[in-house]
Amino acid sequence: MKLAATLAALAAALALQTTLTTYVRETATLDFVLIVVVYLSLTSGPVTGVVTGSVAGLIQDALSSGVMGIGALAKTLVGFAAGRVGTQFIVTAPLPRFVVFIGATVLHAAVFMGLYVLLGLREFSAPYADVAGQAVGNAVVGVVGFQVLEWLPVFLARRRMGRPLRR
Amino acid sequence: MALADIKQHPGIVLGVAVVLHVVIISTQVNTATGIPLLRALTFGAFAELQRLVTGGVTGVQDTWNGYVALRGVNDENAALRQQLQDLQIKLQEERALAQRTEDLRQLLELRERAELETTAAEIIAGAASPEFRTVTIDKGTSDRLQTDMAVLSPSGVVGRVILPSIRAAKVQLLIDRNAAAGAVVERSRAQGVVVGVGTAELRMDYVPGTADVKAGDLVVTSGIDGIYPKGFVIGTIDRVERGPGTYHEIRVRPAVDFSRLEEVLVVLTPAAGRAAGEAKDQP
Numbered sequence: 001m002k003l004a005a006t007l008a009a010l011a012a013a014l015a016l017q018t019t020l021t022t023y024v025r026e027t028a029t030l031d032f033v034l035i036v037v038v039y040l041s042l043t044s045g046p047v048t049g050v051v052t053g054s055v056a057g058l059i060q061d062a063l064s065s066g067v068m069g070i071g072a073l074a075k076t077l078v079g080f081a082a083g084r085v086g087t088q089f090i091v092t093a094p095l096p097r098f099v100v101f102i103g104a105t106v107l108h109a110a111v112f113m114g115l116y117v118l119l120g121l122r123e124f125s126a127p128y129a130d131v132a133g134q135a136v137g138n139a140v141v142g143v144v145g146f147q148v149l150e151w152l153p154v155f156l157a158r159r160r161m162g163r164p165l166r167r
Numbered sequence: 168m169a170l171a172d173i174k175q176h177p178g179i180v181l182g183v184a185v186v187l188h189v190v191i192i193s194t195q196v197n198t199a200t201g202i203p204l205l206r207a208l209t210f211g212a213f214a215e216l217q218r219l220v221t222g223g224v225t226g227v228q229d230t231w232n233g234y235v236a237l238r239g240v241n242d243e244n245a246a247l248r249q250q251l252q253d254l255q256i257k258l259q260e261e262r263a264l265a266q267r268t269e270d271l272r273q274l275l276e277l278r279e280r281a282e283l284e285t286t287a288a289e290i291i292a293g294a295a296s297p298e299f300r301t302v303t304i305d306k307g308t309s310d311r312l313q314t315d316m317a318v319l320s321p322s323g324v325v326g327r328v329i330l331p332s333i334r335a336a337k338v339q340l341l342i343d344r345n346a347a348a349g350a351v352v353e354r355s356r357a358q359g360v361v362v363g364v365g366t367a368e369l370r371m372d373y374v375p376g377t378a379d380v381k382a383g384d385l386v387v388t389s390g391i392d393g394i395y396p397k398g399f400v401i402g403t404i405d406r407v408e409r410g411p412g413t414y415h416e417i418r419v420r421p422a423v424d425f426s427r428l429e430e431v432l433v434v435l436t437p438a439a440g441r442a443a444g445e446a447k448d449q450p
Contacts, residue, residue: 014213015220018292018303023224029297046177054184058191062209063295063303065329065339069191071296076184080177112298115192122344125364134297 006048009036010056018063029134031105033060035142037075038104039149041082042091049079067121074111078104094143101139106131214335217292217303255321256432263398266353266387283396285319285432286310291335300343300363300425302326306433307334315394317434323400323422324348324388325431336433340425341401342369349392350401355379358389361401361419367426369402371417378415380407386419396434 013032021030033056041049057072064071082104091097109131116122173180232241288304295301306312308331318325318338326346330337339346346363350371357378359371374380384404390397402421409415 011216014295015216018217018295019220019224021297022221022290022293022302031297033296045174047174047180050177050180050184054188057188059209059213060295063213063337064299065301065337065343065345066296066299067192067195069188069195071298073185073188073192076181076188080181083177119192124344130366 002044006040006052009040010052010059012036013056014059014063017060029130030137030141031108031134032141033057034075034078034105034108035101035138035145037079038082038101038142039146041079042086042097042100044083045087046080046083049081049083050076051079053077053079066116067119070115071112073115074108077111078108081107094147097146098139098143101142102135105135105138109134210330210337211332211335213295214292214303214307214332214337218305218335221291252321252430259319259321259323259399262387262400263396266398284435286312286435288318288336288431288433290428290431298365300340300346300365301329302338302340302428304336304338304431304433305334307332307336309333311435312336312433317395319399319432319434320423320428320430322424323402324395325423325425325428327394328433338431341423342367342421342425347392348395348401349389350386351389352378352380352404353385353387355384358391359417361386367421368405369419369421371404371419372414374415374417376409376413376415380404380415380417382406396436 010033013036017030017032020032037049037053037056040052053075054072057075058068060075061068061071082100085091085100089096091100109127113122113124113127117124286306288306288310290302291305292303293301304318312328312331314328314331316328318327324341326338326340326343328336329339340363341348341361342363342365344363344365348361349358350361351358352374355378357374357380359374361369361371364370371386382404386401386404388395388397388399388401400422402419402423405418405420407415407417
């Protein structure tokens with residue numbers, strides 16, 4: 001059940017990445033797959049983070065034009081790191097989550113771009129502004145997504161019981 | 168080792184995953200023998216998923232646009248847009264033809280311009296990763312698409328086919344960091360190479376500092392790369408700065424709005440065929 005939910009979340013993120021960015025240009029810099037990997041890592045631990053990061057990264061690499069494995073390696077490391085943070089620290093408030101998403105995006109960019117530069121495959125001239133923009137965007141979407149996913153079951157349960165959300 | 172035990176050792180899982188990815192990366196970086204099978208299979212499978220998703224979205228969008236919201240106006244708009252696209256393509260062809268004619272006139276020769284065979288394709292998905300500028304189109308090898316075929320739009324050059332599967336193909340946009348095209352400044356005929364920088368603009372490299380170029384000049388394909396046909400619009404020079412070496416530093420604003428692409432034309436005539444057509448006309 002959990003595996004199916006994980007796969008469904010990754011498929012939804014990929015579908016969102018390849019579809020929404022075509023229609024809404026402002027979302028072009030967001031990495032929905034990375035957001036899902038960080039979310040699953042924080043909620044399920046480093047092993048889930050490594051596995052989902054690997055699988056999601058490989059699929060994303062296959063659908064992109066770069067070297068297969070580089071994005072996957074970056075997302076694997078991010079999944080592990082976020083999973084570790086999730087098990088070692090209490091990351092339940094929006095601010096710590098925001099920081100984790102920011103850190104995850106920066107780590108992903110550093111590994112991804114670093115490997116490309118190291119292998120002499122690509123140039124990235126002054127990518128700091130782009131990475132910063134993507135980090136903030138991913139963090140905002142990630143934190144809002146987290147809040148919605150936590151709030152939704154409570155809201156539905158209260159509605160079923162006929163109680164208002166707040167007394 | 169049981170699943171529960173594995174969960175207690177995330178470091179081992181990470182190590183295995185990292186080794187696996189390093190092996191995958193190594194096999195690709197060390198060998199340059201075409202498209203990896205794993206990539207082709209994964210892309211082919213997910214292209215179908217993308218087609219389904221886009222089909223669903225397009226269906227809802229079409230229903231809304233065509234039947235719910237301003238049905239009559241939308242139909243009229245679609246017709247006018249189609250007419251405008253046809254005219255823009257005609258203009259592109261005429262521009263290319265005019266430039267070609269001018270060249271031929273200068274050479275005092277009479278040659279026929281090779282006709283380009285094209286096929287229209289719809290964009291069914293955007294890039295799967297924000298670091299790359301690619302799109303997926305709904306035509307593939309079953310429609311005779313091959314790697315390195317040029318992709319155009321009514322506004323200008325879009326990119327090239329980099330990974331065709333049976334019913335879909337991945338197109339590398341000209342703004343991708345790995346993309347490049349042979350280019351020439353239409354007014355002064357200064358030659359260079361237009362490269363993508365991963366943002367919305369392009370850079371034109373290898374234009375000598377002595378060449379006559381200025382902001383506003385139109386940049387078109389030179390055809391020397393063997394991918395893009397000659398004379399098609401790439402964009403307009405946005406700014407020219409003196410580079411640190413002997414070359415200009417030129418920024419080009421693409422003619423194509425890559426964020427608004429919906430339909431494109433793929434040039435089916437291979438570069439070899441175009442070259443042969445031109446060679447045949449040689450005296």
